[in-house]
Amino acid sequence: ADYDATGIPRYGVLRMDVDNLGSVLRSGLEAHQARDLAHISALSTAISLFFDGLLDQLCAEAAESWACWLAKQTNQPKKTNAIDAIRPYVIYAGGDDLFIVAYWDVLPVLARHIRDQWHRYTLGRLTVSAGMALAAAKFPLYRLAELSKAQLEQSKDRVAFIHGNEI
Secondary structure, three states, X not given: OOOOOOOOOOEEEXXXXXXXXXXXXXXXXXXXXXXXXXXXXXXXXXXXHHHHHHHHHHXXXXXXXXXXXXXXXXXXXXXXXXXXXXOOEEEEEEOOEEEEEEEOOOHXXXXXXXXXXXXXXXXXXXXXXXXXXEEOOOOOHHHHHHHHHHHHHHHHHOOOEEOOEEO
C-alpha cells in the first residue's frame, strides 16, 4: 500500500462473480437451447477458461493501461519497471469468481477491464457483479476480504436502470 499507490497509500481487494450462473446452467442461455450434459460442460469449460486462462493477461493489461494514463496525467515518463510492481495479484480465480489484491488506484481500472472483456467474451449474455474494498497498509487482508464480499453481495442485490433498460 505504501510503495507505489497514487495519491494515498492504500491497497484493495476486488471480488467478482458471474451473475445467475446457476439458473443459466439449469435453463441454458436461450430458451431453445439444449440443456444436456455436453452443453453444460462446454459452458462451464468456457467460463473456467476465462477465469483461469485470461485473468493474468487482463491484470497485466490493466496495469499497463493505468501506468500509461498516470504518466500522461503527471507529465512523467512511464516507469517500465513499475508495471510489474503495480500488477494486481490474483489470489483466487476459478469456477465463476475471482479474488484479487492490488494497489487501490489500479482496482477500478482492472474491474472495468475485466467487465468489458467478459462482456465481449460472452457476447453480452452473461454479466458479472463486483465488490471492492480499500484499506491502509496495516489493515488485515482477511477483514478486507470480508468487506469486499459484502460489497459483492450488495452489488448482486441492486438492479440498475439506464434509459429504462435493466443492466
